[in-house]
Amino acid sequence: MGRHFSVGAETISILDGLDLSLERAERVAIMGASGCGKTTLLHLIAGMDQPSQGSIHLAGTDLGQLAEPALTRMRARRIGLIFQDFNLIDSLTVAENITLPLWLNRLPQPTEFLNELSDTLAIQPLLDRMPTTLSGGEKQRVAIARALIHRPCLILADEPTGSLDEATATRVMDLFDQAIKRSEATLLMVTHNREAAGLCERRLMLRNGSLQPAE
Numbered sequence: 001m002g003r004h005f006s007v008g009a010e011t012i013s014i015l016d017g018l019d020l021s022l023e024r025a026e027r028v029a030i031m032g033a034s035g036c037g038k039t040t041l042l043h044l045i046a047g048m049d050q051p052s053q054g055s056i057h058l059a060g061t062d063l064g065q066l067a068e069p070a071l072t073r074m075r076a077r078r079i080g081l082i083f084q085d086f087n088l089i090d091s092l093t094v095a096e097n098i099t100l101p102l103w104l105n106r107l108p109q110p111t112e113f114l115n116e117l118s119d120t121l122a123i124q125p126l127l128d129r130m131p132t133t134l135s136g137g138e139k140q141r142v143a144i145a146r147a148l149i150h151r152p153c154l155i156l157a158d159e160p161t162g163s164l165d166e167a168t169a170t171r172v173m174d175l176f177d178q179a180i181k182r183s184e185a186t187l188l189m190v191t192h193n194r195e196a197a198g199l200c201e202r203r204l205m206l207r208n209g210s211l212q213p214a215e
C-alpha cells in the first residue's frame with residue numbers, strides 16, 4: 001500500500017509497500033517519528049482516505065470497492081476512531097458528541113454504558129457542556145467515549161493518552177481491554193507512551209514506509 005500527496009510541484013510518497021494484517025481481539029501499538037505517516041495510516045484503514053496504490057480490507061470487504069453511503073455506514077458501524085486532534089463537533093454538546101455514533105447507526109441509546117464510560121473517564125459533569133469550553137485532556141476523554149459507545153470491532157486510536165495524566169491513561173487502557181474482552185474488538189493504537197505500548201501484544205515501528213517489530 002502507498003499514499004502519495006501532491007504539494008505544489010512536489011510529490012510526497014509515504015507508506016510505500018506497507019503491509020499490515022490485524023487479528024480480532026489483538027492489541028497493536030504503532031510508534032515512529034513525527035511525520036512518518038502514522039495518522040495517514042489510521043485514516044486509510046478507517047476509509048477516510050484512499051491509498052494511491054494497494055488496498056485495504058476490513059472484515060473481508062475491500063474498502064476501495066465500497067461506494068458512498070455504504071462506506072460511511074461501514075465506518076460508522078465497525079470503527080471507533082480517536083483522532084489525534086479529537087475532531088469533536090463544536091455545535092453539539094458533549095453528550096451529543098459521544099452518542100453521535102449511536103444516532104448514525106440508528107442504535108438505541110444505552111444509558112447504562114454511557115454512564116459507565118462517563119464515570120470511568122470522569123466526564124459525567126461535562127455532559128451538558130460545549131466542546132469549546134473543554135481542556136485538551138477533557139476533549140480527549142470525550143473523543144475516547146465517542147469511539148467506544150457503539151462497541152466497534154476496530155478501535156483506531158491516534159495517541160489516545162497524549163493529553164492525559166498517568167492514572168487516567170491507565171483507565172483508558174482498561175476501557176480498551178474491556179472492549180476487547182466484551183466484543184472481541186481489535187485495537188490499533190499510535191502511541192509514544194512506553195507503558196501503554198507495553199500492554200499491547202504487538203509493538204511496531206513505522207520507518208521509511210515499513211513496519212518492523214519494535215523492541
Ligand SMILES: Nc1ncnc2c1ncn2[C@@H]1O[C@H](COP(=O)(O)OP(=O)(O)OP(=O)(O)O)[C@@H](O)[C@H]1O
Binds near residue numbers: 006007036037040084
Ligand atoms: N493532505 C496532505 N497533503 C500533503 N502532505 C500531507 C498530507 N497529509 C499528510 N501529509 C504529509 O505526510 C506525512 C505523514 O503525515 P502524518 O500526519 O501521517 O504523520 P504522523 O506520523 O502522524 O506524524 P505525528 O507524529 O507528528 O502526528 C507528513 O510529512 C505530512 O506532512
Ligand SMILES: [Mg+2]
Binds near residue numbers: 038040158
Ligand atoms: Mg499523527
